[in-house]
Amino acid sequence: MLPTKGDDIWRNQFRTLAGFLGMESGAEGAIADYDALVDGVQAKHGSKLGEKTVISVQPDAGGLWPMNGSNMLHAQVLADLGAKTIPPGDLQKYEAEKVTSESFLDVLGEVDGFLLATTGTDESDVLAKEPLWQRLPAVAAGAVVASNGNVNYGSIYSATHLVHLFDELYGKIA
DSSP: OOOOOTTSOHHHHHHHHHHHTTOHHHHHHHHHHHHHHHHHHHHHHTTHHHHSBEEEEEEETTEEEEOOSTTOHHHHHHHHHTOBOOOOOTTOOSOOOOEEGGGHHHHHTTOSEEEEOOSSSHHHHHHHTOHHHHTSHHHHTTOEEEOOSOOSSOSHHHHHHHHHHHHHHHHHOO
């Protein structure tokens, strides 16, 4: 069994695991491919990355969990992209406090795009019926992408998948 740590960035964990397996060069090649993908998304979306605010949120009954903590994979990928997002609170390593539906407009009204960290379509279906979610400007503009698979944690595969999801999201932001 190979251990992973939730208190380190995915790149470091990936390199450590590759070292245990004697696959350091393969890991560096995979990271180079990831970096090239990031560069491509940056070239495609340009200044939009630094100007439009996006955030990953995980839906839950009656609210959303912002996944913006410094140790969250989503936040790490957004940082790699140079994206503007809602920064974590001081010493916040994982998700922020739950944003209840009554607070959606106050807390998330200025967000330009949402990545929904969902395991399937059920969470999106519940949000679609939430009137206060529908009133968010980004949602009304269609700037929402759902992961429909767990990419909250992981390494190179999850990080790469997130880059593709954020690419799709930025494509929906005017």
